[in-house]
Amino acid sequence: xxxxxxxxxxxxxxxxxxxxxxxxxxxxxxxxxxxxxxxxxxxxxxxxxxxxxxxxxxxxxxxxxxxxxxxxxxxxxxxxxxxxxxxxxxxxxxxxxxxxxxxxxxxxxxxx
Amino acid sequence: xxxxxxxxxxxxxxxxxxxxxxxxxxxxxxxxxxxxxxxxxxxxxxxxxxxxxxxxxxxxxxxxxxxxxxxxxxxxxxxxxxxxxxxxxxxxxxxxxxxxxxxxxxxxxxxxxxx
Numbered sequence: 001x002x003x004x005x006x007x008x009x010x011x012x013x014x015x016x017x018x019x020x021x022x023x024x025x026x027x028x029x030x031x032x033x034x035x036x037x038x039x040x041x042x043x044x045x046x047x048x049x050x051x052x053x054x055x056x057x058x059x060x061x062x063x064x065x066x067x068x069x070x071x072x073x074x075x076x077x078x079x080x081x082x083x084x085x086x087x088x089x090x091x092x093x094x095x096x097x098x099x100x101x102x103x104x105x106x107x108x109x110x111x112x
Numbered sequence: 113x114x115x116x117x118x119x120x121x122x123x124x125x126x127x128x129x130x131x132x133x134x135x136x137x138x139x140x141x142x143x144x145x146x147x148x149x150x151x152x153x154x155x156x157x158x159x160x161x162x163x164x165x166x167x168x169x170x171x172x173x174x175x176x177x178x179x180x181x182x183x184x185x186x187x188x189x190x191x192x193x194x195x196x197x198x199x200x201x202x203x204x205x206x207x208x209x210x211x212x213x214x215x216x217x218x219x220x221x222x223x224x225x226x227x
Contacts, residue, residue, distance in 0.1 A: 004154075033216070043155075043203065043218035086154055099145060099168060100216065102154030 006087050006103035013110050019074040021106045023087030026068065033100065034061050034072045035086040043086070046072070077110045084108070114138070116219035118204050124225045125194055133189040133222045137206030144187050145216060146179055147203040155203055161187060162209075194226045 005024045013019055023032070034046045047054050047061040049070075054061050058077075063070040074081055084107050088100040117136040125131050137144050142163050147155035157171035164184045172178075176194075181187040191198055201221040207214040 035218075040220075042220045043205075045215050045217065048215050088154075099157035099160050099171065100147075100155075102147075102156070104152075104154045 004087055004089055004101050004103040006106050008106060009104065010107045011109070013077050013108070015078060015110055015112050017077050017110075019077050019081075019108065019110075021072045021085050021087075021108070023070045023072070023103055024068060025070075025089050025091075025101075028092045029068075029089045030092045031090045032063055032070050033088040034070075035088060037084040037086060037105065039083075046085075074108075079110045079112050082109050116204055116206050116217050118202075118219040118222050120222060121220065122223045122225075124227065126227050127194060127196060129194050129226075131191050131194055131224065133191075133202050133224070135187045135189070135204030135206075135219060137185060137187070137204070138217055139185075140208070141206035141217075142184065142209050143207045143214070143216075144181060145205045145207075146187070146189050147205065149201045149203060149221070151200075158189070158202075191224075194224075196226050199224055199226045 003026050007022045031048055031050050033048050036044045036046050049061055049063050058075045060073040084105040086105045087103040090100055116138055119134045123131055144161040146158040148158055149155040159166055159172055159179045160168045161181045164181055176192045179189045201223050203221045204219040205216040207216045
């Protein structure tokens with residue numbers, strides 16, 4: 001079964017801390033997404049990557065294709081970063097090209 | 113420009129009733145996806161449209177669920193004989209095409225509560 005595992009499930013940090021959220025998947029993928037979901041349900045795409053590393057502001061996403069692992073880092077965390085961060089992948093399984101398979105999310109709370 | 117919109121934002125219905133959930137994708141996006149997110153879980157795939165046709169409906173849980181996209185833009189997710197277990201946030205996303213490397217843009221979701 002194709003699965004996406006995220007860790008930790010919950011994370012509490014103090015403002016200013018460096019944060020890492022991890023994502024592991026089981027078979028070859030064509031793309032991996034990091035998404036942010038705020039209370040109320042709206043989902044925003046942060047990154048889409050298939051190799052290497054991407055950076056946007058204080059957010060950095062890396063992926064290691066050989067190890068089937070990705071990390072999302074937040075530098076100098078701020079209370080407004082509090083949200084659920086979701087990892088999602090598209091598998092290269094020859095089936096549907098369309099759908100994403102999601103992890104259960106990591107709930108981040110940054111305290112002032 | 114306008115993003116993906118979904119209506120209604122909230123829907124409360126009684127067990128056994130029929131509901132329709134609407135998704136307006138970003139103009140020009142040919143690919144449209146429906147996902148369902150239960151409390152405390154990540155979203156789960158329901159159905160994917162490429163244009164007017166359902167390219168993959170393998171995520172629909174049973175035959176009470178059906179979706180259409182007759183003109184290749186707006187899509188409606190239809191749920192017959194609703195059950196309490198159908199309560200969830202239903203998310204719609206669109207992308208320029210079904211290419212694996214296209215980003216998906218998500219709507220705000222419709223929160224369905226079945227009493």
